[in-house]
Amino acid sequence: MFRRKQAPAEVPPPDDMVVIVDRAVDPQLVVFHEPAGFRAEQVRALRNRLVALNPDGEPKTLVVTSAVRGEGKTVTALNLAMAFAELERQQVVVVDADLRRPSCEQYLNLNSEPGLSDVLLGKLPLERVLRPAGYRRLMLLGAGTRVPNPAEVLGASRLDELYQRLKERFQYVVVDTPPCLPSTDAGVLTARADGALLVVRLEHSQKRQTREALRVLQDMGGNVLGTFVTELRGQDPESDRRLAYDPTPTEEP
Numbered sequence: 022m023f024r025r026k027q028a029p030a031e032v033p034p035p036d037d038m039v040v041i042v043d044r045a046v047d048p049q050l051v052v053f054h055e056p057a058g059f060r061a062e063q064v065r066a067l068r069n070r071l072v073a074l075n076p077d078g079e080p081k082t083l084v085v086t087s088a089v090r091g092e093g094k095t096v097t098a099l100n101l102a103m104a105f106a107e108l109e110r111q112q113v114v115v116v117d118a119d120l121r122r123p124s125c126e127q128y129l130n131l132n133s134e135p136g137l138s139d140v141l142l143g144k145l146p147l148e149r150v151l152r153p154a155g156y157r158r159l160m161l162l163g164a165g166t167r168v169p170n171p172a173e174v175l176g177a178s179r180l181d182e183l184y185q186r187l188k189e190r191f192q193y194v195v196v197d198t199p200p201c202l203p204s205t206d207a208g209v210l211t212a213r214a215d216g217a218l219l220v221v222r223l224e225h226s227q228k229r230q231t232r233e234a235l236r237v238l239q240d241m242g243g244n245v246l247g248t249f250v251t252e253l254r255g256q257d258p259e260s261d262r263r264l265a266y267d268p269t270p271t272e273e274p
């Protein structure tokens with residue numbers, strides 16, 4: 022732990038220091054809420070594997086998707102983007118490309134503002150709608166103004182241009198998508214991206230649907246890098262305390 026050399030008079034002594042955690046940010050965002058916990062470490066392990074897959078450190082777009090609703094795509098995308106943002110000198114953005122049921126702003130406790138749809142429709146420049154996500158230097162490109170025709174708005178040529186522009190500015194572009202079986206949006210978003218992760222929710226996801234999702238993504242030319250399993254209750258530190266590895270408390274001076 023860093024120690025203050027000489028605390029200025031107006032700064033409270035360490036004993037009185039208060040750590041403020043924004044409890045309104047969804048508790049599932051474990052990299053934010055429990056950075057030393059087991060689940061945050063699992064996300065960092067995934068991040069490290071993805072970094073290892075990119076030895077030249079080139080800018081990459083990475084889509085997070087799953088077969089059907091409610092499998093943990095958004096939570097995984099946000100946690101992963103936060104884990105990337107923990108790395109030194111990495112500029113990271115998370116994009117809410119679920120134009121049908123956007124939820125990144127809600128998870129981050131931010132207001133809904135213009136974003137992706139407005140950029141894709143040429144209504145606003147990208148620079149105007151990028152904003153801090155509230156965690157380190159992580160930036161957010163929210164879903165933006167609701168549109169009646171998401172599939173058309175996410176046109177392939179517009180997406181190519183957007184991905185390209187985001188990669189000029191960010192090392193990692195993490196894209197949250199709608200589920201890939203009910204609509205074609207996620208397939209299009211995956212086909213244009215550098216890689217994709219398929220989220221599987223333990224005891225909820227159906228093998229048949231996950232297999233079908235994988236087939237759809239691969240048929241569209243997507244580069245599926247692997248799966249991320251959510252709700253691994255059996256390995257929760259609550260069931261096995263040896264899996265939690267918090268730093269030992271340091272002595273106060």
Ligand SMILES: Nc1ncnc2c1ncn2[C@@H]1O[C@H](COP(=O)(O)OP(=O)(O)OP(=O)(O)O)[C@@H](O)[C@H]1O
Pocket residue numbers: 049087089090091092093094095096097119122124198199200251252253
């Ligand atoms: N790793 C996890 N462990 C336990 N619960 C989780 C985990 N990830 C997400 N959840 C819970 O599962 C629910 C769905 O999560 P999330 O919104 O990320 O799913 P989604 O796949 O993005 O859903 P949608 O398809 O509706 O966009 C939420 O209630 C969330 O709190």
Ligand SMILES: [Mg+2]
Pocket residue numbers: 094095096119124197198
């Ligand atoms: Mg979602």
